[in-house]
Amino acid sequence: MIDEVRISDLGVIEGAELSLHPGFNVVTGETGAGKTMVVTALGLLLGARAESSAVRRGAPRAQVDAELTVHRDHPAVQLAEEAGAWVEEAATAEAEAGDDTADSPDEVALLLGRTVSAKGRSRAGVSGRAVPVSVLGEVGSALVTVHGQTDQLRLRSAGAQRRALDSYAGGEFTALLSAYREGFRQYRQLCEELEEITTSEHRRRLEAEQLQQALEQIDEVDPRPGEDEELKAEARKLENVEGLREAARTAATALSGPDMAEGFDEAPNAVTLVEQARSALQAVAEQDAALDDVAAQIESVSALLNDAAGQLGGYAAGLDESGPERLAEVHRRRADLDRLTRLYGPDVEAVVTWAEESRARLMTLQSDEERIESLGTQVREAQERLWQQAAELRRRREQAGGLLAEAVGAELAALSMPHARMVVEVTETEDLGPDGADAVAMLLAPHAGAEPMPLGRGASGGELSRVMLAIEVVLAAYDSADTFIFDEVDAGVGGKAAVQIGRRLAMLAEHVQVIVVTHLPQVAAFAQNHIRVFKSSVSDDSETGGFTASDVAVLGREERIDELARMLAGQEDSASARAHARELIAAAARP
Secondary structure, eight states, rough: OOHHHHEEEEETTEEEEEEOOSSSSEEEEEEEESSSHHHHHHHTTTTTTOOGGBBOOSEEEEEEEEEEEEETTOOHHHHHHHTTTEEEEEEHHHHTTTTTOOOOTTTEEEEEEEEETTSSSEEOOOOTTTEEEEHHHHHTTTEEEEEEESBOOOOOHHHHHHHHEEEEOHHHHHHHHHHHHHHHHHHHHHHHHHHHHHHHHHHHHHHHHHHHHHHHHOOOOOTTTTHHHHHHHHHHHHHTTTHHHHHHHHHHHHHHHHOOOGGOOOOOOOEEEHHHHHHHHTTTTTOOOOOHHHHHHHHHHHHHHHHHHHHHHHHHHHHHTHHHHHHHHHHHHHHHHHHHHHHOOOSSHHHHHHHHHHHHHHHHHHHHHHHHHHHHHHHHHHHHHHHHHHHHHHHHHHHHHHHHHHHHHHHHHHOOOOTTTEEEEEEEEEEETTEEEEEEEEEEESTTOOEEEETSSSSSSHHHHHHHHHHHHHHHTTTTOOEEEEETTTTTOOOOHHHHHHHHHHHHHSSSSSEEEEHHHHHHHTOSEEEEEEEEEEEETTTTTTTEEEEEOOHHHHHHHHHHHHHHOOOOTOOHHHHHHHHHHHHHHHO
């Protein structure tokens, strides 16, 4: 909702502030006072083309700013934040401005601005952030819809007409459409997966062959985790077998002496010396019991030395069993493992891991044919379900379209277009889409016998404004923007038809904010907020050729009666005109 609009140096308006009501706002004024400048100002905030001729004569630039209150989840807020705008809660902004009235915490304040220089340059801003004019237009158009003699922005596209019809179709239709959209999303995923598999079949077959060859090579070697380190240690042992054998024998001889086969040697050995020590202590053990513990320790040492000597002897004998044949075998095995690690990993553990992963990948690739067949079946079944759902959506759209056309026709009859006929066409498309398989078109036959044509063709500007008003009144409770602006919606009508236009604008204003520029008192009488544009001064400067300056004022009750009297009779002081004005206001207030 637009709370306030500030205009400076635009056309004949030198400076003006418009405080707008959430309901029905009307803008009136004498011809040439600058009513259309109000619409022009709002158009600039919607990204309309800026003309340097719109800048007031003698001013360096024209400026338009608007303050809006918007729900936090509104798409316009997301657009503003994506553009870098800082959006604050409406209650916070009002508190800083000294306004004690509390808005909903779900509402935020948006500030839209547009500057046009006398040289033709234009600048735009959203909540203090400079943005491209296109971004300002996106934000503004998400909030405000303009219906004028030449601009019928809402429901222009086929997509907008379909969305409006879908909203009018009701909650049950919305649930069916949501189910269809979820099915369509899954259907597209299946199609994409099937396409990926079938289009890359050659690449996947080549990958499978390569994996198969690699796994056969690995399986032939059959490596074990840690095997490379074990073989490395064994090779080092076999390459130094003579030195190891000599060391073991020397140590064994030092411990227990030479074998009998090696002859008798008088050299002392550890076992003999320890045994001599034990025997010496046992000989005198009865004389001092303290030596028993020492003798026992020496006996243990003797047993350990004998065990060690025996192990060394066995070790040396075992080395004799491992010869060059085993070393050659170890080298061959290490060469096989090295070949695998060069191809498939830095060590044997990595090779084993790679083989496990590749085996799983190979199974996946080998099952592609089955997967293709399965996906093809799923795609066909999903497509069949979607066509059935799309047919049901079409049936309900056709039903809702007939009701919508009938309701709009009734409104058009009340708006002095009794022979106008609206047609909502729902035609089947060749392909499924995210919203079904339908093309929706809203057509208008403005006169009896006329062929229905797309909205915007075959009707005058004033007729089209009334058509759009009729449509918006019908759709207001289902699908609507936040603010509607109608410029000369009452062109070419008067009397009873004008009253009906005013009444329907009031009906629309029950759901949304409505701003109307009009010259008819029958329409203005229904407004909740009356704004008058008037000439405040006229300059006859010989150098500039003279210019007119206009101002804007919000009218109180008596001022409003004066304005309606002026619009009725051209004489705001006329007693009869003022009485008629009061009668119009009273009639508009009745249900």
